Amino acid sequence: MDWKRLKAELLAANTVRLEGVPCTGFISRSTAGPTAGGEGSVFFSKDGRRVRLSVAREGRVRLHHHGEGRVTIRTGDLEIEGKLEPAGLHCPRQAYVNVSERCIFHCRYCTVPLLGGGTKDPADIEARVREVLDRVDAIAITSGVSDSLEGEECRVRSLVKRLVLLGKPVGVSIYPTPETPQRLQDLGVSEVKWNLEAATPALFARMCPGLDYHAIRASLDRSVEIFGEGAVYSNVLFGLGESDENLERCIEDLTSSGIIPVLRPLNPAAELATVPRPSAERILRVCEIHEKGLRCHGLDTRKARTMCTACTGCDLVPGRDT
Ligand code: SF4
Numbered sequence: 584m585d586w587k588r589l590k591a592e593l594l595a596a597n598t599v600r601l602e603g604v605p606c607t608g609f610i611s612r613s614t615a616g617p618t619a620g621g622e623g624s625v626f627f628s629k630d631g632r633r634v635r636l637s638v639a640r641e642g643r644v645r646l647h648h649h650g651e652g653r654v655t656i657r658t659g660d661l662e663i664e665g666k667l668e669p670a671g672l673h674c675p676r677q678a679y680v681n682v683s684e685r686c687i688f689h690c691r692y693c694t695v696p697l698l699g700g701g702t703k704d705p706a707d708i709e710a711r712v713r714e715v716l717d718r719v720d721a722i723a724i725t726s727g728v729s730d731s732l733e734g735e736e737c738r739v740r741s742l743v744k745r746l747v748l749l750g751k752p753v754g755v756s757i758y759p760t761p762e763t764p765q766r767l768q769d770l771g772v773s774e775v776k777w778n779l780e781a782a783t784p785a786l787f788a789r790m791c792p793g794l795d796y797h798a799i800r801a802s803l804d805r806s807v808e809i810f811g812e813g814a815v816y817s818n819v820l821f822g823l824g825e826s827d828e829n830l831e832r833c834i835e836d837l838t839s840s841g842i843i844p845v846l847r848p849l850n851p852a853a854e855l856a857t858v859p860r861p862s863a864e865r866i867l868r869v870c871e872i873h874e875k876g877l878r879c880h881g882l883d884t885r886k887a888r889t890m891c892t893a894c895t896g897c898d899l900v901p902g903r904d905t
Pocket of ligand 1: 635673674679890891892894895896897898
Protein backbone atom coordinates (compact mmCIF):
# COMPACT_ATOMS: atom_id res chain seq x y z
CA MET A 584 0.00 0.00 0.00
CA ASP A 585 1.27 3.47 -0.90
CA TRP A 586 0.73 5.43 2.33
CA LYS A 587 1.47 8.78 0.72
CA ARG A 588 -1.26 8.26 -1.89
CA LEU A 589 -3.74 6.89 0.65
CA LYS A 590 -3.16 9.77 3.05
CA ALA A 591 -3.58 12.31 0.25
CA GLU A 592 -6.92 10.67 -0.65
CA LEU A 593 -8.05 10.69 2.99
CA LEU A 594 -6.94 14.31 3.53
CA ALA A 595 -8.82 15.36 0.41
CA ALA A 596 -11.97 13.59 1.64
CA ASN A 597 -11.38 15.01 5.16
CA THR A 598 -14.42 13.28 6.70
CA VAL A 599 -15.23 9.74 7.76
CA ARG A 600 -18.43 7.84 8.55
CA LEU A 601 -18.11 5.63 11.62
CA GLU A 602 -19.57 2.11 11.63
CA GLY A 603 -19.41 -0.92 13.90
CA VAL A 604 -18.56 -0.74 17.61
CA PRO A 605 -18.96 2.80 19.02
CA CYS A 606 -15.63 4.68 18.98
CA THR A 607 -16.00 5.84 22.58
CA GLY A 608 -12.64 7.02 23.90
CA PHE A 609 -11.21 7.59 20.43
CA ILE A 610 -13.08 10.77 19.43
CA SER A 611 -11.25 14.04 20.03
CA ARG A 612 -13.14 17.35 20.19
CA SER A 613 -11.24 20.58 19.57
CA THR A 614 -11.67 24.29 20.12
CA ALA A 615 -8.82 25.37 17.82
CA GLY A 616 -7.36 24.43 14.48
CA PRO A 617 -9.10 22.86 11.50
CA THR A 618 -11.62 20.90 13.60
CA ALA A 619 -12.80 23.64 15.97
CA GLY A 620 -16.43 23.25 16.90
CA GLY A 621 -17.19 20.16 14.80
CA GLU A 622 -18.47 16.65 15.58
CA GLY A 623 -14.99 15.60 16.61
CA SER A 624 -12.16 13.71 14.94
CA VAL A 625 -10.57 10.29 14.93
CA PHE A 626 -6.92 9.48 14.29
CA PHE A 627 -6.38 6.50 11.97
CA SER A 628 -2.94 4.99 12.26
CA LYS A 629 -1.02 2.43 10.22
CA ASP A 630 2.59 1.35 10.82
CA GLY A 631 3.33 4.40 12.97
CA ARG A 632 1.85 6.94 10.54
CA ARG A 633 -1.39 8.75 11.15
CA VAL A 634 -4.14 10.85 9.64
CA ARG A 635 -6.90 12.84 11.33
CA LEU A 636 -10.41 12.54 9.93
CA SER A 637 -13.44 14.60 10.92
CA VAL A 638 -16.42 12.55 11.99
CA ALA A 639 -19.44 13.04 9.70
CA ARG A 640 -22.72 11.31 8.86
CA GLU A 641 -22.09 11.43 5.10
CA GLY A 642 -19.03 10.98 2.92
CA ARG A 643 -17.12 8.54 0.76
CA VAL A 644 -14.73 7.24 3.46
CA ARG A 645 -16.08 4.65 5.93
CA LEU A 646 -14.34 3.38 9.02
CA HIS A 647 -15.52 0.13 10.63
CA HIS A 648 -14.53 -0.25 14.27
CA HIS A 649 -14.11 -3.90 15.28
CA GLY A 650 -13.44 -3.00 18.93
CA GLU A 651 -10.40 -2.05 21.05
CA GLY A 652 -9.29 0.42 18.37
CA ARG A 653 -8.93 -2.14 15.55
CA VAL A 654 -10.46 -0.71 12.39
CA THR A 655 -10.89 -1.18 8.66
CA ILE A 656 -11.05 1.93 6.54
CA ARG A 657 -12.71 1.85 3.10
CA THR A 658 -12.58 4.41 0.33
CA GLY A 659 -13.43 3.50 -3.28
CA ASP A 660 -11.99 0.03 -3.84
CA LEU A 661 -9.29 0.51 -1.18
CA GLU A 662 -9.65 -1.37 2.12
CA ILE A 663 -6.97 -0.92 4.79
CA GLU A 664 -6.60 -2.36 8.27
CA GLY A 665 -5.22 -0.12 10.98
CA LYS A 666 -5.96 1.19 14.43
CA LEU A 667 -7.48 4.20 16.12
CA GLU A 668 -5.18 6.23 18.33
CA PRO A 669 -6.62 7.91 21.42
CA ALA A 670 -5.82 11.61 21.78
CA GLY A 671 -3.83 12.89 24.76
CA LEU A 672 -5.47 16.29 24.66
CA HIS A 673 -6.59 17.21 21.11
CA CYS A 674 -4.14 14.89 19.30
CA PRO A 675 -2.27 11.62 19.94
CA ARG A 676 0.86 11.67 22.12
CA GLN A 677 0.54 15.40 22.94
CA ALA A 678 -1.34 17.59 25.37
CA TYR A 679 -2.21 20.39 22.93
CA VAL A 680 -4.26 23.02 24.72
CA ASN A 681 -6.11 26.08 23.48
CA VAL A 682 -6.08 28.88 26.05
CA SER A 683 -8.61 31.36 24.61
CA GLU A 684 -11.48 29.86 22.64
CA ARG A 685 -12.35 33.27 21.21
CA CYS A 686 -10.69 35.81 18.92
CA ILE A 687 -11.00 39.54 18.21
CA PHE A 688 -9.78 38.96 14.63
CA HIS A 689 -11.89 37.49 11.83
CA CYS A 690 -9.74 35.41 9.51
CA ARG A 691 -12.13 34.37 6.76
CA TYR A 692 -11.48 30.61 7.00
CA CYS A 693 -11.55 30.34 10.80
CA THR A 694 -14.47 29.24 12.99
CA VAL A 695 -12.95 30.27 16.34
CA PRO A 696 -14.39 33.86 16.33
CA LEU A 697 -17.82 32.36 15.59
CA LEU A 698 -17.66 30.03 18.60
CA GLY A 699 -17.18 32.91 21.07
CA GLY A 700 -15.89 30.61 23.84
CA GLY A 701 -14.10 31.59 27.03
CA THR A 702 -10.53 31.81 28.29
CA LYS A 703 -9.34 28.88 30.39
CA ASP A 704 -7.84 29.19 33.82
CA PRO A 705 -4.11 28.20 33.93
CA ALA A 706 -4.64 26.00 37.02
CA ASP A 707 -7.45 24.08 35.24
CA ILE A 708 -5.27 23.62 32.14
CA GLU A 709 -2.38 22.35 34.25
CA ALA A 710 -4.69 19.87 35.99
CA ARG A 711 -5.93 18.53 32.63
CA VAL A 712 -2.38 18.20 31.30
CA ARG A 713 -1.31 16.33 34.45
CA GLU A 714 -4.18 13.84 33.89
CA VAL A 715 -2.70 12.76 30.53
CA LEU A 716 0.99 13.28 31.31
CA ASP A 717 1.90 9.58 31.25
CA ARG A 718 0.33 9.25 27.76
CA VAL A 719 2.05 12.17 26.01
CA ASP A 720 5.54 13.02 24.76
CA ALA A 721 5.02 16.76 24.48
CA ILE A 722 2.93 19.73 25.53
CA ALA A 723 1.73 22.37 23.07
CA ILE A 724 -0.12 25.62 23.59
CA THR A 725 -2.16 27.70 21.20
CA SER A 726 -4.68 30.48 21.68
CA GLY A 727 -7.10 32.82 19.97
CA VAL A 728 -6.61 36.52 20.69
CA SER A 729 -9.23 37.30 23.33
CA ASP A 730 -8.36 40.97 23.94
CA SER A 731 -4.96 42.07 22.56
CA LEU A 732 -1.76 40.44 21.29
CA GLU A 733 0.10 41.60 24.41
CA GLY A 734 -2.63 40.40 26.79
CA GLU A 735 -2.76 36.97 25.16
CA GLU A 736 1.00 36.57 25.17
CA CYS A 737 1.03 37.43 28.87
CA ARG A 738 -1.65 34.78 29.59
CA VAL A 739 0.25 32.19 27.61
CA ARG A 740 3.51 33.01 29.39
CA SER A 741 1.93 32.48 32.80
CA LEU A 742 0.71 29.08 31.60
CA VAL A 743 4.12 28.20 30.12
CA LYS A 744 5.74 28.87 33.52
CA ARG A 745 3.58 26.10 35.01
CA LEU A 746 3.82 23.62 32.14
CA VAL A 747 7.61 23.67 31.59
CA LEU A 748 7.92 22.24 35.11
CA LEU A 749 6.19 19.02 33.98
CA GLY A 750 9.32 17.78 32.21
CA LYS A 751 8.10 17.50 28.60
CA PRO A 752 9.12 19.65 25.61
CA VAL A 753 6.77 22.61 25.23
CA GLY A 754 5.79 24.17 21.89
CA VAL A 755 3.87 27.43 21.52
CA SER A 756 1.82 28.72 18.60
CA ILE A 757 0.23 32.14 19.07
CA TYR A 758 0.25 35.46 17.25
CA PRO A 759 3.64 36.87 18.33
CA THR A 760 4.71 40.34 19.39
CA PRO A 761 8.32 41.33 18.56
CA GLU A 762 9.41 40.29 22.09
CA THR A 763 7.57 36.96 22.16
CA PRO A 764 10.36 34.67 20.82
CA GLN A 765 12.95 35.76 23.41
CA ARG A 766 10.46 35.78 26.28
CA LEU A 767 9.33 32.24 25.51
CA GLN A 768 12.85 30.96 25.11
CA ASP A 769 13.74 32.48 28.49
CA LEU A 770 10.92 30.42 30.00
CA GLY A 771 12.19 27.14 28.52
CA VAL A 772 9.94 26.71 25.45
CA SER A 773 11.49 24.27 22.92
CA GLU A 774 9.76 25.13 19.64
CA VAL A 775 7.52 27.89 18.27
CA LYS A 776 5.06 28.15 15.40
CA TRP A 777 3.95 31.53 14.04
CA ASN A 778 1.49 31.04 11.20
CA LEU A 779 1.90 32.95 7.94
CA GLU A 780 -1.44 31.36 6.94
CA ALA A 781 -1.27 32.31 3.22
CA ALA A 782 1.34 31.90 0.49
CA THR A 783 1.50 35.61 -0.39
CA PRO A 784 1.18 38.88 1.56
CA ALA A 785 -1.71 39.95 -0.74
CA LEU A 786 -3.67 36.78 -0.02
CA PHE A 787 -2.95 37.12 3.69
CA ALA A 788 -4.28 40.69 3.65
CA ARG A 789 -7.53 39.45 2.08
CA MET A 790 -7.88 36.46 4.41
CA CYS A 791 -6.72 37.94 7.73
CA PRO A 792 -7.81 41.60 7.92
CA GLY A 793 -6.13 43.56 10.71
CA LEU A 794 -3.16 41.20 11.04
CA ASP A 795 0.36 41.93 9.82
CA TYR A 796 2.08 39.39 7.54
CA HIS A 797 5.45 41.17 7.67
CA ALA A 798 5.43 41.28 11.48
CA ILE A 799 4.87 37.50 11.62
CA ARG A 800 7.59 36.94 9.02
CA ALA A 801 10.03 39.11 11.06
CA SER A 802 9.19 37.14 14.22
CA LEU A 803 9.95 33.89 12.38
CA ASP A 804 13.44 35.13 11.47
CA ARG A 805 14.04 36.35 15.00
CA SER A 806 12.89 32.96 16.32
CA VAL A 807 15.39 31.07 14.16
CA GLU A 808 18.19 33.19 15.70
CA ILE A 809 16.93 32.23 19.17
CA PHE A 810 15.62 28.64 18.84
CA GLY A 811 17.78 27.50 15.92
CA GLU A 812 17.04 26.18 12.44
CA GLY A 813 14.38 23.47 12.34
CA ALA A 814 12.78 24.44 15.68
CA VAL A 815 10.58 27.16 14.15
CA TYR A 816 7.42 26.37 12.15
CA SER A 817 4.77 28.22 10.20
CA ASN A 818 1.38 27.02 8.95
CA VAL A 819 0.63 27.96 5.35
CA LEU A 820 -2.83 27.06 4.05
CA PHE A 821 -3.28 26.04 0.44
CA GLY A 822 -6.56 26.13 -1.45
CA LEU A 823 -7.07 29.87 -0.82
CA GLY A 824 -6.58 30.75 -4.49
CA GLU A 825 -2.76 30.72 -4.62
CA SER A 826 -0.85 29.07 -7.48
CA ASP A 827 1.75 26.31 -7.10
CA GLU A 828 4.36 28.96 -8.03
CA ASN A 829 3.18 31.15 -5.13
CA LEU A 830 3.58 28.19 -2.79
CA GLU A 831 6.98 27.30 -4.21
CA ARG A 832 8.26 30.84 -3.57
CA CYS A 833 6.81 30.88 -0.05
CA ILE A 834 8.34 27.46 0.77
CA GLU A 835 11.72 28.56 -0.61
CA ASP A 836 11.55 31.78 1.42
CA LEU A 837 10.80 29.88 4.65
CA THR A 838 13.08 26.87 4.24
CA SER A 839 16.04 29.00 3.10
CA SER A 840 15.62 30.86 6.41
CA GLY A 841 15.65 27.64 8.51
CA ILE A 842 11.85 27.63 9.06
CA ILE A 843 9.81 24.44 8.54
CA PRO A 844 6.53 25.21 6.74
CA VAL A 845 3.41 23.25 7.69
CA LEU A 846 1.52 22.96 4.38
CA ARG A 847 -2.14 22.54 5.22
CA PRO A 848 -5.02 21.84 2.84
CA LEU A 849 -7.82 24.35 3.41
CA ASN A 850 -10.64 23.10 5.59
CA PRO A 851 -13.61 24.91 4.01
CA ALA A 852 -15.35 26.65 6.92
CA ALA A 853 -16.63 30.00 8.13
CA GLU A 854 -16.72 32.49 5.20
CA LEU A 855 -14.93 29.96 2.97
CA ALA A 856 -17.39 27.12 3.63
CA THR A 857 -18.23 26.78 -0.07
CA VAL A 858 -14.63 26.82 -1.35
CA PRO A 859 -13.56 23.34 -2.53
CA ARG A 860 -11.00 21.46 -0.47
CA PRO A 861 -7.74 20.74 -2.40
CA SER A 862 -7.74 17.47 -4.34
CA ALA A 863 -5.49 14.49 -3.58
CA GLU A 864 -3.45 15.38 -6.69
CA ARG A 865 -2.81 18.92 -5.44
CA ILE A 866 -1.92 17.65 -1.95
CA LEU A 867 0.64 15.29 -3.53
CA ARG A 868 2.00 18.06 -5.77
CA VAL A 869 2.42 20.46 -2.86
CA CYS A 870 4.12 17.69 -0.87
CA GLU A 871 6.71 17.30 -3.67
CA ILE A 872 7.46 21.04 -3.62
CA HIS A 873 7.64 20.97 0.18
CA GLU A 874 9.97 17.95 0.17
CA LYS A 875 12.33 19.65 -2.30
CA GLY A 876 12.48 22.83 -0.20
CA LEU A 877 13.25 20.95 3.02
CA ARG A 878 15.89 18.78 1.33
CA CYS A 879 17.63 21.74 -0.36
CA HIS A 880 18.05 23.51 2.97
CA GLY A 881 18.82 20.48 5.18
CA LEU A 882 15.66 20.60 7.31
CA ASP A 883 14.38 17.36 8.85
CA THR A 884 10.76 17.12 10.03
CA ARG A 885 11.59 13.95 12.02
CA LYS A 886 13.37 16.12 14.58
CA ALA A 887 10.14 17.99 15.45
CA ARG A 888 9.09 17.29 19.02
CA THR A 889 5.88 19.29 19.40
CA MET A 890 2.81 20.65 17.57
CA CYS A 891 1.67 19.83 14.03
CA THR A 892 4.92 18.62 12.44
CA ALA A 893 5.31 16.06 15.24
CA CYS A 894 1.61 15.11 15.07
CA THR A 895 1.18 14.94 11.24
CA GLY A 896 -2.59 14.34 11.59
CA CYS A 897 -3.79 17.10 9.25
CA ASP A 898 -1.02 17.28 6.65
CA LEU A 899 1.12 15.16 4.35
CA VAL A 900 4.52 15.69 5.97
CA PRO A 901 7.69 15.05 3.92
CA GLY A 902 10.14 12.97 5.96
CA ARG A 903 7.44 11.51 8.19
CA ASP A 904 4.80 10.37 5.71
CA THR A 905 7.11 9.84 2.75
S1 SF4 B 1 -1.69 18.27 12.82
FE1 SF4 B 1 -1.87 20.00 14.25
S2 SF4 B 1 -4.00 20.75 14.08
FE2 SF4 B 1 -3.90 18.69 13.15
S3 SF4 B 1 -4.53 17.28 14.80
FE3 SF4 B 1 -2.29 17.39 14.79
S4 SF4 B 1 -1.77 18.99 16.25
FE4 SF4 B 1 -3.94 19.24 15.73
